[in-house]
Amino acid sequence: MTMPALQCRRCQALLPAYIHRELSPRARRWVAAHLSRCDVCSRVYVDHREVARSLAAEMPAVGRGFDRERGWASVQARLLQPSPPHKKRFHKRWGAAALLLAAALILPSLSVNAPRAFALHARPPLQQTPPVGLESADTPALGAPAVRVSATPAAKIETPSAKAITPPAQPNYAPSWSAQAAHTPCGL
Amino acid sequence: LYNAVRIRGLILGVHMDSESVEACISRCLRGDQLSYAALYDHFAPIVYRMCYSLLLNREDAEDVTQETFVYAFKNMRRYDSARSAFKTWLFTIAICRCRNLYRRRRPLVDLAGLMQHTLHAPHGDMPEVQASRREAQDAVQRALASLSPRLREAVVLRYGHGLTYREMAEVIGCPPKTAESRVRLAHEALRDLLRAQGRGLLEELVSL
Numbered sequence: 001m002t003m004p005a006l007q008c009r010r011c012q013a014l015l016p017a018y019i020h021r022e023l024s025p026r027a028r029r030w031v032a033a034h035l036s037r038c039d040v041c042s043r044v045y046v047d048h049r050e051v052a053r054s055l056a057a058e059m060p061a062v063g064r065g066f067d068r069e070r071g072w073a074s075v076q077a078r079l080l081q082p083s084p085p086h087k088k089r090f091h092k093r094w095g096a097a098a099l100l101l102a103a104a105l106i107l108p109s110l111s112v113n114a115p116r117a118f119a120l121h122a123r124p125p126l127q128q129t130p131p132v133g134l135e136s137a138d139t140p141a142l143g144a145p146a147v148r149v150s151a152t153p154a155a156k157i158e159t160p161s162a163k164a165i166t167p168p169a170q171p172n173y174a175p176s177w178s179a180q181a182a183h184t185p186c187g188l
Numbered sequence: 189l190y191n192a193v194r195i196r197g198l199i200l201g202v203h204m205d206s207e208s209v210e211a212c213i214s215r216c217l218r219g220d221q222l223s224y225a226a227l228y229d230h231f232a233p234i235v236y237r238m239c240y241s242l243l244l245n246r247e248d249a250e251d252v253t254q255e256t257f258v259y260a261f262k263n264m265r266r267y268d269s270a271r272s273a274f275k276t277w278l279f280t281i282a283i284c285r286c287r288n289l290y291r292r293r294r295p296l297v298d299l300a301g302l303m304q305h306t307l308h309a310p311h312g313d314m315p316e317v318q319a320s321r322r323e324a325q326d327a328v329q330r331a332l333a334s335l336s337p338r339l340r341e342a343v344v345l346r347y348g349h350g351l352t353y354r355e356m357a358e359v360i361g362c363p364p365k366t367a368e369s370r371v372r373l374a375h376e377a378l379r380d381l382l383r384a385q386g387r388g389l390l391e392e393l394v395s396l
Contacts, residue, residue, distance in 0.1 A: 016372045020346070022353050047379050052347075055378070058328040059347040063240030063249065066233045071254055075228065078258045 007034060011041045015048045204230045209274050216264055228257055231275060234349070235282050241344040242286045244333055252289065256282040272358055276351075279359045283341065290337050331381045335374055342370035343378070 011034045017023050018031045035042050204212070204226075215223040235256055240249035259281055260267075267277050332340055341360055345351045351359065356367040 013372060016375045017353070017368055020353075020371070022368065048375055051375050051378050054324065055328065055343060055347040058324050059241070059344065060237075061325065062329060062332070062348065063237035064233075066236040066253075067250070068229060068232060071232055071236075071250060071257075072225065072228055075254050075257045075261070078254065079261055 008038060008041050011035070011038070012044050015041075015045055016052070018045075019049055019052050206273065210269055213264065213267065213269070213274065216261070224261055227274075231278055232257060234275065235278050238279060238344055238349060239282055239286055241332060241348050242283070242337070242340060243289060244329065248289055252282055252285045255285050273355075275349075276355055276358055279345070279349075279351075280361075283359055287337070327381070331378050334381065335377060339370055339374040339377065342367060343374045346371055 011031055014023060014027060014031050018028060021028075023031065035045055209227070209230075212223045212227050216227065232253055236249055236253040239252045239256075240246065243249050243252070256278060260278055267274065272280075332343065335343065338360075342356065345356045345359060353364045353367045353371070356371075357364040360367060360370075362370075
Protein backbone atom coordinates (compact mmCIF):
# COMPACT_ATOMS: atom_id res chain seq x y z
CA MET A 1 0.00 0.00 0.00
CA THR A 2 1.49 3.38 -0.98
CA MET A 3 1.21 6.23 1.44
CA PRO A 4 -0.12 9.56 0.25
CA ALA A 5 2.71 11.88 -0.74
CA LEU A 6 1.42 14.58 1.63
CA GLN A 7 1.84 12.33 4.64
CA CYS A 8 5.35 11.34 3.51
CA ARG A 9 6.35 14.98 3.08
CA ARG A 10 5.01 15.81 6.51
CA CYS A 11 6.82 12.85 8.04
CA GLN A 12 10.12 13.67 6.35
CA ALA A 13 9.93 17.28 7.52
CA LEU A 14 9.59 16.03 11.09
CA LEU A 15 12.38 13.45 10.93
CA PRO A 16 15.27 15.60 12.30
CA ALA A 17 13.08 16.70 15.22
CA TYR A 18 12.05 13.06 15.69
CA ILE A 19 15.71 12.01 15.85
CA HIS A 20 16.47 14.82 18.31
CA ARG A 21 13.46 13.85 20.46
CA GLU A 22 12.02 17.33 20.14
CA LEU A 23 8.53 16.32 19.01
CA SER A 24 5.43 16.26 21.15
CA PRO A 25 4.40 12.75 22.24
CA ARG A 26 1.49 12.78 19.82
CA ALA A 27 3.62 13.81 16.80
CA ARG A 28 6.24 11.30 17.84
CA ARG A 29 3.68 8.50 17.86
CA TRP A 30 2.40 9.60 14.47
CA VAL A 31 5.90 9.60 12.92
CA ALA A 32 6.71 6.21 14.45
CA ALA A 33 3.48 4.74 13.09
CA HIS A 34 4.13 6.20 9.66
CA LEU A 35 7.72 4.91 9.60
CA SER A 36 6.55 1.42 10.44
CA ARG A 37 4.32 1.45 7.37
CA CYS A 38 6.31 3.48 4.80
CA ASP A 39 9.51 2.11 3.27
CA VAL A 40 10.44 5.37 1.51
CA CYS A 41 10.29 7.39 4.72
CA SER A 42 12.14 4.63 6.58
CA ARG A 43 15.04 4.92 4.15
CA VAL A 44 15.07 8.72 4.50
CA TYR A 45 14.99 8.25 8.28
CA VAL A 46 18.08 6.03 8.11
CA ASP A 47 19.90 8.67 6.07
CA HIS A 48 19.00 11.42 8.53
CA ARG A 49 20.08 9.25 11.42
CA GLU A 50 23.46 8.71 9.78
CA VAL A 51 23.91 12.45 9.29
CA ALA A 52 22.99 13.06 12.91
CA ARG A 53 25.31 10.32 14.10
CA SER A 54 28.36 11.50 12.18
CA LEU A 55 27.77 15.14 13.14
CA ALA A 56 27.26 14.25 16.79
CA ALA A 57 30.45 12.17 16.72
CA GLU A 58 32.68 14.69 14.97
CA MET A 59 31.36 18.15 15.80
CA PRO A 60 32.46 18.28 19.46
CA ALA A 61 36.05 17.76 18.31
CA VAL A 62 36.01 20.72 15.93
CA GLY A 63 37.81 23.67 17.50
CA ARG A 64 39.58 21.94 20.32
CA GLY A 65 43.02 23.04 21.43
CA PHE A 66 42.21 26.46 22.85
CA ASP A 67 45.16 28.29 24.39
CA ARG A 68 43.68 29.35 27.74
CA GLU A 69 46.76 31.05 29.14
CA ARG A 70 47.23 33.41 26.23
CA GLY A 71 43.53 34.14 25.99
CA TRP A 72 43.18 34.92 29.70
CA ALA A 73 46.23 37.20 29.63
CA SER A 74 44.77 39.25 26.79
CA VAL A 75 41.29 39.33 28.37
CA GLN A 76 42.84 40.66 31.57
CA ALA A 77 44.81 43.25 29.64
CA ARG A 78 41.69 44.42 27.83
CA LEU A 79 39.68 44.55 31.03
CA LEU A 80 42.34 46.77 32.61
CA GLN A 81 42.29 49.19 29.70
CA PRO A 82 40.22 52.30 30.38
CA SER A 83 36.94 52.06 28.61
CA PRO A 84 36.50 54.52 25.73
CA PRO A 85 34.77 57.70 26.81
CA HIS A 86 31.04 57.62 26.25
CA LYS A 87 30.75 61.38 26.47
CA LYS A 88 31.79 61.91 22.90
CA ARG A 89 29.22 59.53 21.55
CA PHE A 90 26.61 61.18 23.76
CA HIS A 91 27.48 64.60 22.35
CA LYS A 92 27.47 63.24 18.84
CA ARG A 93 24.01 61.83 19.34
CA TRP A 94 22.68 65.09 20.74
CA GLY A 95 24.44 67.00 18.01
CA ALA A 96 22.62 64.93 15.42
CA ALA A 97 19.33 65.48 17.23
CA ALA A 98 19.93 69.23 17.35
CA LEU A 99 20.72 69.28 13.63
CA LEU A 100 17.51 67.41 12.88
CA LEU A 101 15.52 69.81 15.04
CA ALA A 102 17.06 72.81 13.32
CA ALA A 103 16.31 71.29 9.93
CA ALA A 104 12.72 70.64 11.00
CA LEU A 105 12.34 74.30 11.96
CA ILE A 106 14.03 75.78 8.90
CA LEU A 107 12.80 73.50 6.15
CA PRO A 108 9.09 74.44 6.27
CA SER A 109 10.00 78.05 5.49
CA LEU A 110 11.92 76.91 2.43
CA SER A 111 9.24 74.55 1.24
CA VAL A 112 6.69 74.95 -1.58
CA ASN A 113 4.71 77.61 0.26
CA ALA A 114 7.70 79.88 0.61
CA PRO A 115 7.28 81.93 -2.65
CA ARG A 116 3.67 82.59 -1.77
CA ALA A 117 4.64 83.76 1.67
CA PHE A 118 7.25 86.09 0.22
CA ALA A 119 4.77 87.45 -2.29
CA LEU A 120 2.25 88.19 0.45
CA HIS A 121 4.86 90.06 2.40
CA ALA A 122 6.15 91.93 -0.60
CA ARG A 123 2.81 93.11 -1.98
CA PRO A 124 1.51 95.57 0.69
CA PRO A 125 4.39 98.08 0.43
CA LEU A 126 3.96 98.15 -3.34
CA GLN A 127 0.25 98.83 -2.97
CA GLN A 128 0.93 101.62 -0.51
CA THR A 129 3.26 103.47 -2.87
CA PRO A 130 1.14 106.09 -4.53
CA PRO A 131 1.09 106.25 -8.30
CA VAL A 132 3.60 108.97 -8.91
CA GLY A 133 2.02 110.27 -12.06
CA LEU A 134 -1.37 110.87 -10.47
CA GLU A 135 -0.06 113.12 -7.72
CA SER A 136 2.06 115.22 -9.99
CA ALA A 137 -0.58 115.55 -12.69
CA ASP A 138 -3.22 116.78 -10.28
CA THR A 139 -1.09 119.60 -8.89
CA PRO A 140 -2.75 122.89 -10.03
CA ALA A 141 0.52 124.84 -9.89
CA LEU A 142 1.71 123.35 -13.13
CA GLY A 143 -1.44 124.35 -14.99
CA ALA A 144 -1.52 121.21 -16.97
CA PRO A 145 -4.81 119.43 -17.72
CA ALA A 146 -5.81 116.88 -15.15
CA VAL A 147 -4.78 113.80 -16.94
CA ARG A 148 -4.29 110.65 -14.92
CA VAL A 149 -0.87 109.36 -15.62
CA SER A 150 0.73 106.12 -14.76
CA ALA A 151 3.89 104.34 -15.78
CA THR A 152 2.07 101.78 -17.89
CA PRO A 153 2.73 101.82 -21.63
CA ALA A 154 -0.88 102.92 -22.12
CA ALA A 155 -0.01 106.21 -20.46
CA LYS A 156 2.43 107.32 -23.14
CA ILE A 157 -0.06 109.83 -24.53
CA GLU A 158 0.31 112.36 -21.73
CA THR A 159 1.45 115.91 -22.18
CA PRO A 160 5.17 116.69 -22.25
CA SER A 161 4.89 118.78 -19.05
CA ALA A 162 3.42 115.86 -17.16
CA LYS A 163 6.07 113.65 -18.61
CA ALA A 164 8.81 116.00 -17.49
CA ILE A 165 7.86 115.87 -13.82
CA THR A 166 7.59 112.11 -13.73
CA PRO A 167 10.49 110.84 -11.66
CA PRO A 168 12.98 108.55 -13.34
CA ALA A 169 11.93 104.93 -13.45
CA GLN A 170 13.07 102.93 -10.46
CA PRO A 171 14.14 99.38 -10.88
CA ASN A 172 11.70 98.04 -8.31
CA TYR A 173 8.86 100.24 -9.31
CA ALA A 174 5.60 98.59 -10.24
CA PRO A 175 2.26 100.22 -10.85
CA SER A 176 -0.63 99.32 -8.59
CA TRP A 177 -3.62 97.47 -9.88
CA SER A 178 -5.93 100.41 -9.22
CA ALA A 179 -3.90 102.71 -11.43
CA GLN A 180 -3.81 100.20 -14.23
CA ALA A 181 -7.54 99.60 -14.05
CA ALA A 182 -8.19 103.31 -14.38
CA HIS A 183 -6.20 103.52 -17.62
CA THR A 184 -7.32 100.50 -19.51
CA PRO A 185 -7.88 101.47 -23.13
CA CYS A 186 -11.45 100.28 -23.15
CA GLY A 187 -12.22 102.57 -20.21
CA LEU A 188 -13.30 99.86 -17.79
CA LEU B 189 48.66 36.05 42.33
CA TYR B 190 48.20 35.24 38.67
CA ASN B 191 49.28 31.65 39.25
CA ALA B 192 47.02 31.38 42.26
CA VAL B 193 44.13 32.64 40.14
CA ARG B 194 44.96 30.16 37.45
CA ILE B 195 45.23 27.20 39.79
CA ARG B 196 42.03 28.01 41.63
CA GLY B 197 40.30 28.81 38.39
CA LEU B 198 41.32 25.55 36.88
CA ILE B 199 40.22 23.62 39.95
CA LEU B 200 36.85 25.36 40.01
CA GLY B 201 36.53 25.28 36.28
CA VAL B 202 36.83 21.56 35.74
CA HIS B 203 33.23 20.73 36.50
CA MET B 204 30.76 23.48 37.14
CA ASP B 205 27.08 22.78 37.38
CA SER B 206 24.51 25.52 37.03
CA GLU B 207 24.43 26.20 40.77
CA SER B 208 28.17 26.72 41.03
CA VAL B 209 28.05 28.94 37.96
CA GLU B 210 25.42 31.09 39.63
CA ALA B 211 27.47 31.21 42.81
CA CYS B 212 30.53 32.16 40.78
CA ILE B 213 28.62 34.96 39.04
CA SER B 214 27.38 36.38 42.32
CA ARG B 215 30.96 36.31 43.66
CA CYS B 216 32.08 38.13 40.49
CA LEU B 217 29.49 40.80 41.12
CA ARG B 218 30.89 41.24 44.61
CA GLY B 219 34.29 41.84 43.04
CA ASP B 220 36.01 38.48 43.45
CA GLN B 221 38.73 38.30 40.79
CA LEU B 222 39.24 34.57 41.20
CA SER B 223 35.68 33.86 40.16
CA TYR B 224 36.24 35.65 36.87
CA ALA B 225 39.17 33.35 36.19
CA ALA B 226 37.07 30.33 37.12
CA LEU B 227 34.29 31.35 34.76
CA TYR B 228 36.78 31.98 32.00
CA ASP B 229 38.47 28.62 32.47
CA HIS B 230 35.17 26.80 32.35
CA PHE B 231 33.49 28.62 29.48
CA ALA B 232 36.27 29.93 27.24
CA PRO B 233 37.03 26.57 25.56
CA ILE B 234 33.31 26.07 24.87
CA VAL B 235 32.89 29.56 23.41
CA TYR B 236 36.07 29.18 21.40
CA ARG B 237 34.88 25.86 20.00
CA MET B 238 31.64 27.46 18.87
CA CYS B 239 33.43 30.42 17.33
CA TYR B 240 35.92 28.20 15.55
CA SER B 241 33.15 26.00 14.17
CA LEU B 242 31.40 29.06 12.81
CA LEU B 243 34.40 30.98 11.51
CA LEU B 244 36.72 28.05 10.74
CA ASN B 245 39.65 30.32 11.45
CA ARG B 246 41.81 30.14 14.54
CA GLU B 247 42.79 33.80 14.91
CA ASP B 248 39.28 35.10 14.36
CA ALA B 249 37.85 32.56 16.79
CA GLU B 250 40.38 33.59 19.47
CA ASP B 251 39.63 37.28 18.93
CA VAL B 252 35.89 36.75 19.15
CA THR B 253 36.27 34.63 22.29
CA GLN B 254 38.30 37.35 23.97
CA GLU B 255 35.86 40.06 22.92
CA THR B 256 32.99 37.96 24.22
CA PHE B 257 34.53 37.57 27.67
CA VAL B 258 35.62 41.19 27.91
CA TYR B 259 32.06 42.27 27.10
CA ALA B 260 30.52 39.68 29.41
CA PHE B 261 32.75 40.58 32.36
CA LYS B 262 32.15 44.29 31.88
CA ASN B 263 28.39 43.79 31.61
CA MET B 264 27.94 41.02 34.13
CA ARG B 265 25.13 42.92 35.83
CA ARG B 266 23.04 42.67 32.70
CA TYR B 267 22.97 38.88 32.87
CA ASP B 268 19.64 37.59 34.11
CA SER B 269 19.78 33.98 35.25
CA ALA B 270 15.98 33.76 35.17
CA ARG B 271 15.98 34.37 31.42
CA SER B 272 18.80 32.19 30.18
CA ALA B 273 21.74 30.04 31.18
CA PHE B 274 25.12 31.74 31.37
CA LYS B 275 26.41 29.61 28.50
CA THR B 276 23.49 30.67 26.32
CA TRP B 277 24.13 34.32 27.18
CA LEU B 278 27.79 33.97 26.22
CA PHE B 279 26.81 32.25 22.98
CA THR B 280 24.44 35.10 22.16
CA ILE B 281 27.24 37.63 22.63
CA ALA B 282 29.71 35.53 20.64
CA ILE B 283 27.38 34.81 17.74
CA CYS B 284 26.72 38.54 17.23
CA ARG B 285 30.44 39.11 16.87
CA CYS B 286 30.83 36.13 14.54
CA ARG B 287 28.08 37.57 12.34
CA ASN B 288 29.89 40.88 12.21
CA LEU B 289 32.92 39.02 10.93
CA TYR B 290 30.92 37.14 8.26
CA ARG B 291 29.64 40.45 6.99
CA ARG B 292 33.00 42.16 6.97
CA ARG B 293 35.04 39.43 5.39
CA ARG B 294 33.96 37.20 2.54
CA PRO B 295 34.77 34.44 1.88
CA LEU B 296 35.51 33.63 5.47
CA VAL B 297 36.33 30.00 4.93
CA ASP B 298 39.78 29.16 3.73
CA LEU B 299 39.76 25.48 2.84
CA ALA B 300 43.54 25.29 2.49
CA GLY B 301 44.01 26.73 5.96
CA LEU B 302 41.24 24.52 7.23
CA MET B 303 43.13 21.40 6.26
CA GLN B 304 46.14 22.50 8.30
CA HIS B 305 44.06 22.66 11.45
CA THR B 306 42.63 19.19 11.26
CA LEU B 307 42.78 17.44 14.55
CA HIS B 308 44.87 14.45 15.33
CA ALA B 309 43.25 11.29 16.55
CA PRO B 310 43.84 10.28 20.16
CA HIS B 311 46.99 8.31 20.76
CA GLY B 312 46.72 4.58 20.96
CA ASP B 313 44.41 4.08 17.99
CA MET B 314 45.48 1.93 15.11
CA PRO B 315 46.77 3.84 12.07
CA GLU B 316 43.79 2.79 9.96
CA VAL B 317 41.36 4.05 12.58
CA GLN B 318 43.34 7.27 12.90
CA ALA B 319 43.22 7.78 9.15
CA SER B 320 39.48 7.14 9.09
CA ARG B 321 38.84 9.55 11.93
CA ARG B 322 40.92 12.20 10.21
CA GLU B 323 38.95 11.70 7.05
CA ALA B 324 35.72 11.99 8.99
CA GLN B 325 36.95 15.19 10.62
CA ASP B 326 37.89 16.67 7.28
CA ALA B 327 34.56 15.68 5.82
CA VAL B 328 32.68 17.35 8.68
CA GLN B 329 34.69 20.54 8.36
CA ARG B 330 34.23 20.62 4.61
CA ALA B 331 30.54 20.05 5.16
CA LEU B 332 30.40 22.95 7.62
CA ALA B 333 32.23 25.18 5.17
CA SER B 334 29.73 24.33 2.46
CA LEU B 335 26.74 25.44 4.55
CA SER B 336 25.38 28.96 4.63
CA PRO B 337 26.15 30.83 7.88
CA ARG B 338 22.59 30.48 9.20
CA LEU B 339 22.50 26.73 8.68
CA ARG B 340 26.03 26.38 10.05
CA GLU B 341 24.95 28.15 13.22
CA ALA B 342 22.10 25.69 13.62
CA VAL B 343 24.34 22.65 13.11
CA VAL B 344 27.08 23.93 15.41
CA LEU B 345 24.69 24.74 18.25
CA ARG B 346 22.78 21.50 17.92
CA TYR B 347 25.57 19.01 17.36
CA GLY B 348 28.61 20.82 18.69
CA HIS B 349 26.95 21.95 21.91
CA GLY B 350 23.79 19.90 22.29
CA LEU B 351 21.44 22.86 22.60
CA THR B 352 17.70 22.24 22.39
CA TYR B 353 15.67 23.99 19.70
CA ARG B 354 14.42 26.44 22.31
CA GLU B 355 17.94 27.31 23.45
CA MET B 356 19.08 27.58 19.84
CA ALA B 357 16.27 29.98 19.14
CA GLU B 358 17.36 32.09 22.07
CA VAL B 359 20.95 32.25 20.86
CA ILE B 360 20.18 32.75 17.18
CA GLY B 361 17.35 35.17 17.90
CA CYS B 362 14.49 33.45 16.08
CA PRO B 363 11.40 31.38 16.94
CA PRO B 364 12.02 27.71 17.91
CA LYS B 365 10.23 26.58 14.75
CA THR B 366 12.75 28.49 12.64
CA ALA B 367 15.61 26.84 14.51
CA GLU B 368 14.00 23.47 13.83
CA SER B 369 13.59 24.17 10.14
CA ARG B 370 17.20 25.37 9.88
CA VAL B 371 18.39 22.11 11.38
CA ARG B 372 16.22 20.24 8.89
CA LEU B 373 17.56 22.23 5.94
CA ALA B 374 21.11 21.66 7.10
CA HIS B 375 20.36 17.95 7.44
CA GLU B 376 19.08 17.83 3.90
CA ALA B 377 22.11 19.73 2.59
CA LEU B 378 24.52 17.48 4.45
CA ARG B 379 22.75 14.20 3.80
CA ASP B 380 24.42 13.51 0.49
CA LEU B 381 27.78 14.84 1.63
CA LEU B 382 28.10 12.92 4.86
CA ARG B 383 26.11 9.80 4.15
CA ALA B 384 28.82 8.05 2.20
CA GLN B 385 31.50 9.17 4.63
CA GLY B 386 29.53 8.09 7.68
CA ARG B 387 28.74 4.70 6.28
CA GLY B 388 32.33 4.15 5.16
CA LEU B 389 33.69 5.05 8.59
CA LEU B 390 31.14 2.90 10.36
CA GLU B 391 31.87 -0.11 8.21
CA GLU B 392 35.59 0.39 8.66
CA LEU B 393 35.31 0.61 12.42
CA VAL B 394 33.06 -2.43 12.59
CA SER B 395 35.40 -4.49 10.43
CA LEU B 396 38.48 -3.65 12.55
